[in-house]
Amino acid sequence: MTHWEHFTHGADIGVRGIGSTLSEAFEQAALAMTAVICAPALVQAKEPVAVTCDAPDAEYLLADWLNRLVFEMATRHLLFSRYQVTIQGEHLTATAWGEPVDVARHQPAVEVKGATYTELRVAQTETGEWLAQCVVDV
Amino acid sequence: MDLSRFSKVSDYEWRVEPRGKMRVPAVIFASEALMRDMDEKVYEQVTNVATLPGIIKASYAMPDAHWGYGFPIGGVAAFDADQGGVVSAGGVGFDISCGVRTLHTGLTLDDIEPVKQRLADTLFARVPAGVGSTGRIHLSAPEMDAMLKGGAQWAVKQGYGEAADLARIEENGCMADAAPHEVSDFAKRRQRDEVGTLGSGNHYLEVQRVLEIFDARIAQAYGLKVGDILVSIHCGSRGLGHQIGTEFLKRMALSAKDYGIQLPDRELACAPIHSDIGRQYLGAMRAAINCALANRQVITHLTREAFAAVLPQAQLDLLYDVSHNTCKLETHMVDGVQRSLFVHRKGATRAFGPGRSDLPEQYRHVGQPVLIGGSMGTASYILAGCEENESHAFGSACHGAGRAMSRTQATKRWRGRELVDDLARHGILIRSPSLRGVAEEAPGAYKDVSEVVDAADHAGLARKVAKLAPLLCIKG
Numbered sequence: 001m002t003h004w005e006h007f008t009h010g011a012d013i014g015v016r017g018i019g020s021t022l023s024e025a026f027e028q029a030a031l032a033m034t035a036v037i038c039a040p041a042l043v044q045a046k047e048p049v050a051v052t053c054d055a056p057d058a059e060y061l062l063a064d065w066l067n068r069l070v071f072e073m074a075t076r077h078l079l080f081s082r083y084q085v086t087i088q089g090e091h092l093t094a095t096a097w098g099e100p101v102d103v104a105r106h107q108p109a110v111e112v113k114g115a116t117y118t119e120l121r122v123a124q125t126e127t128g129e130w131l132a133q134c135v136v137d138v
Numbered sequence: 139m140d141l142s143r144f145s146k147v148s149d150y151e152w153r154v155e156p157r158g159k160m161r162v163p164a165v166i167f168a169s170e171a172l173m174r175d176m177d178e179k180v181y182e183q184v185t186n187v188a189t190l191p192g193i194i195k196a197s198y199a200m201p202d203a204h205w206g207y208g209f210p211i212g213g214v215a216a217f218d219a220d221q222g223g224v225v226s227a228g229g230v231g232f233d234i235s236c237g238v239r240t241l242h243t244g245l246t247l248d249d250i251e252p253v254k255q256r257l258a259d260t261l262f263a264r265v266p267a268g269v270g271s272t273g274r275i276h277l278s279a280p281e282m283d284a285m286l287k288g289g290a291q292w293a294v295k296q297g298y299g300e301a302a303d304l305a306r307i308e309e310n311g312c313m314a315d316a317a318p319h320e321v322s323d324f325a326k327r328r329q330r331d332e333v334g335t336l337g338s339g340n341h342y343l344e345v346q347r348v349l350e351i352f353d354a355r356i357a358q359a360y361g362l363k364v365g366d367i368l369v370s371i372h373c374g375s376r377g378l379g380h381q382i383g384t385e386f387l388k389r390m391a392l393s394a395k396d397y398g399i400q401l402p403d404r405e406l407a408c409a410p411i412h413s414d415i416g417r418q419y420l421g422a423m424r425a426a427i428n429c430a431l432a433n434r435q436v437i438t439h440l441t442r443e444a445f446a447a448v449l450p451q452a453q454l455d456l457l458y459d460v461s462h463n464t465c466k467l468e469t470h471m472v473d474g475v476q477r478s479l480f481v482h483r484k485g486a487t488r489a490f491g492p493g494r495s496d497l498p499e500q501y502r503h504v505g506q507p508v509l510i511g512g513s514m515g516t517a518s519y520i521l522a523g524c525e526e527n528e529s530h531a532f533g534s535a536c537h538g539a540g541r542a543m544s545r546t547q548a549t550k551r552w553r554g555r556e557l558v559d560d561l562a563r564h565g566i567l568i569r570s571p572s573l574r575g576v577a578e579e580a581p582g583a584y585k586d587v588s589e590v591v592d593a594a595d596h597a598g599l600a601r602k603v604a605k606l607a608p609l610l611c612i613k614g
Contacts, residue, residue, distance in 0.1 A: 008544045010177055010205035037269060038574075060388065067384050074328050074377050077270045101270030108269035109574035110545075111338040111614075113232045113380040116207050117391065117404040137207070137232045137380075138339050138545070 004032035007119070009135045014119055015066070016133035022058065022122070025130035026065055027083040030096070033066055033115070033136055034080055037073075038106045043081035045097035052093050058122040062132050065092055066115035077101050079108070113137040139176040150201075150597035154181075159402070160188040160197075167531065167597040168201040172589060175542075179205035180212075186402045187215050191410070192223025194472060194479055198531040200486050201593035202540035202585065207231065208405030211485035214534040216470065218479055219411035224399065225419055226408035227390055229482035230465050232383040234423055235430030236341075236374030237461035237487075238509040239307075240520070241438065243445065244453040245367040247347055250609060253448050257345070258567045258610045260444045265343055265437055266335040267614040268571035273334035275436065282326050285333065286318035286378075289428030290459075293435035298334075303438065305498050306456040307431060308488065316428050317421025321378065322385055325422075328377030329429060334436035338572075338614035340538075340579060341373040342511075343441065346518060346606040356522045356603045359504040360457060368606060369445075369454065370518060371437050372511045373614070374463065375430035382426050386419045411480055420465070427464060434459060457520075458498075458507040462487045462537040468496075470532050481532050489523035489535035489600045508600045510591055511538045513584035514568065514576070514611055515561045519591045521600035535600040539587035548583040549574060557581075570613035579613060 002024050007014035013036050017028025034040045051068045055061040065085070073079060080098035101108060118135040125131055144152040144166070152173055154164040164184040166173065180203045187209055188197035194216045203212030208228030217223030250257065266273055277285060285292045290311030294301055304311040336343060348366040351357045362368075390407035394400075397410055409416040438456070445452040465482045472479075490497055491505045501507065505523035512518045516539070527533050543551075554573025557580055561568055570576050588605075595602045 006546055008546060010179070010544065011211065011541045013545050055388075056392065060392075063388070070384075071324055071328060071381065074332075075330075077272070079270075103268060103270065103571045107572050107574060109338075109572045109578055111269045113339075114384040116232075117387065117407075118207055120404070 002028060004028040004035065006032060006035070009118065012135050012137050014133060014135045016131065019130050022130045023085040023087050025132035026062060026085045026087065029062065029132045030066065030069055030083045033069065033112060036112055036136060036138060037079060037110060038108045040081045042106050043079045044099045045082035046099045047078065047097065049076065049078070049096050051096060054091050056090060059120050061090065061092055062122050063115045063117060063120060063134060066136065069096060070112050070114055072096065079106060110138045139173055139178055139181055141173055143181065150593055154185055156188065160185055162188050162193050162196045164188045164197045166199040166203060167593065167599055169589065169593045172201055172593055176203060177205045180210045183208065183210040184213060186406055187213060189402060190224050190406065190408060191399060192217045192221045194218055198534070200534065200536040201597065202536040202538055202590045204540045206484060208403055208407065209482065209484040212536060212540065213484045214482065214486045214531050216479040216481045216532050217411065218477065223411050223480060224408035225411050225416050225465055225480055226406060226482060227383055227386040227419060228405045228407055229484050230423055231463040231484045232380045233374035234379035234383060234426035234463055235461040236463045237430060237434070237459065238511050239371045239434045239438065239459040240457040240509050241369040241454045242361060242457055243367045243369060245449060246365050247367065249449060250345070250367055254567060254610060257448045258569050260448050261343060261441065262569035262612050264440045264444045265612055267612055268338050271335050272331040273436065275333045276331055277333060282329065283318040285432050286321060286425035286428050287316050288312055289431035290435040293432045298436045298439035303435065303456045307459040308461060311431055313424045313427040315421065316424035318425050320418045320421040321382060321425050325378045325381035328381045332376040333433060334440060335376060336373045336437065336612065336614040337376055338575060341614040342514065343437070343612040344370050345609045346370060347609055348604050349607040350605040352602040352604065356504045356601065359501060360507055360520065360603065362520065362604050369441055370509065370511065371434055373433060373437065375426040376433060378429045379426040382422045386422065389415055423465060427461065430461060458509060460487050460509050471528060483534055485537050486534045487537045488533060489527055490533045491523045491525040491527055508535050510536060510587065512587040513539050513581045514579050514613060515566050515581040515608060517587060518606040519587065519602065520604040520606065521591065521594065522603050524598065524601050526598040527600065530598055536590050536594045539584040539590060541583060542585045543583040545578040548580050549577045552577045552580040566608050567610040568613060576613060
């Protein structure tokens with residue numbers, strides 16, 4: 001079933017997306033990253049931002065995708081709560097929807113500095129689900 | 139951590155002889171208790187670093203070592219460029235030149251107590267902290283490059299602080315050979331509105347009181363006595379440093395095989411110092427060091443403004459500014475020969491002993507101040523670099539307490555509001571935009587900084603000089 005979760009890392013935190021397709025797993029991993037910052041339900045999906053990236057394999061692509069979102073959040077002062085991802089080979093196109101950071105309402109706990117290659121894994125499980133995960137540095 | 143793989147050199151030094159692909163030994167400086175509590179990953183990472191090309195003497199870990207990215211946090215390693223030595227983005231870390239700056243105030247507790255709430259509120263209002271906060275400086279492209287080239291010297295020229303500050307900052311406030319043109323537009327865009335902001339996570343601004351002096355002679359040289367009020371600022375190169383780290387991590391990971399480097403872990407991504415990518419990274423990383431130095435300089439200015447509004451008699455002179463995520467070209471004696479080495483310190487503080495020409499004149503006879511931040515609400519320490527360290531870990535010491543518990547565990551155990559109220563009952567005021575952020579940084583989620591500092595002292599990495607207790611803390 002499509003969902004996201006966090007996993008433990010010593011100083012930082014792991015984000016994991018699970019979906020029936022690779023794209024869904026990437027969308028869920030991004031939601032897990034939002035949840036590191038604040039509760040996704042508090043963020044209204046109002047403003048769309050287009051994102052594209054390319055990488056030599058699915059794992060580098062996941063790190064690139066999350067890092068692009070970190071960049072868009074930081075430079076636009078936005079938080080995102082909805083993602084739509086399309087992956088074709090080494091190429092990802094996506095839209096992220098969100099709204100400007102409102103400290104009082106969103107109560108953001110921490111900034112994500114970047115997605116890392118620690119525990120970085122993109123794979124299809126025995127049950128056919130896709131999993132996309134890595135540790136994010138906060 | 140399983141200690142059976144180590145040979146015990148002394149009560150505070152543990153060694154793994156080279157095995158497999160290790161080129162040099164791995165050495166951890168810590169007490170037995172700290173070693174037992176250390177993450178297994180520290181063993182894996184400190185021995186992985188020992189496999190990198192051109193590494194000199196040993197791969198080291200400090201008493202506060204924990205699971206990092208490629209290198210352990212608390213990792214120190216030096217490389218010789220002429221022996222195929224490498225530079226590693228992971229060995230510097232994402233928050234390039236993250237560090238601590240401590241200021242005198244000339245005040246005592248009696249001055250602070252009556253206005254403590256107002257001082258906390260004024261600092262919180264003036265120093266931007268937390269997610270999405272922006273500074274009052276918005277840099278154009280030429281201004282950005284000037285800042286990346288000039289560091290704290292640039293900030294002083296812009297009117298943020300005083301020329302006298304510069305002598306009390308490593309590199310006199312400006313890292314040489316920075317190459318702003320090697321910093322991507324993405325990195326520069328992330329920094330455009332972030333100069334003079336604290337950030338979030340474990341970054342803070344704290345007003346502290348000197349609780350105890352351990353070495354009167356060195357304390358006098360540093361201008362410290364019991365009861366003095368100090369301000370410490372912990373932050374780094376903000377979005378720019380993170381973006382540089384992210385971009386070069388990928389480039390180095392993908393190019394390693396072209397240089398014949400086998401990476402035991404992608405996070406250990408590195409490139410020969412004598413390579414295009416190595417040179418580009420060094421230029422960009424040095425620019426990020428300047429970014430961090432400028433950032434702490436601007437925050438110092440904002441802090442002085444806040445104090446001037448509440449306690450006009452305060453005189454905020456700089457004690458010192460240290461960075462703990464860097465790679466620097468330094469000269470060190472190795473087996474009786476002076477060599478130029480690229481020393482990586484990831485979550486480790488430079489701790490040069492007496493006599494080094496790199497130190498400010500007034501500290502040269504006692505060694506450099508080593509500023510160790512504790513967790514929110516607990517003690518911080520000032521140590522001094524000592525002579526014997528030169529033969530231990532290229533003049534390096536610990537940098538902080540290190541987490542003992544994950545953020546998720548911390549938020550399950552503590553509520554932000556209760557922590558803030560509890561600390562207030564102990565006379566410590568917390569100001570933060572996020573109560574969840576406070577819970578994630580709960581004092582109990584960190585190791586005991588006193589144990590780490592004692593180990594650094596006993597291991598001969600640095601001498602204990604002063605213990606500081608927090609009075610108020612602005613959390614990012």
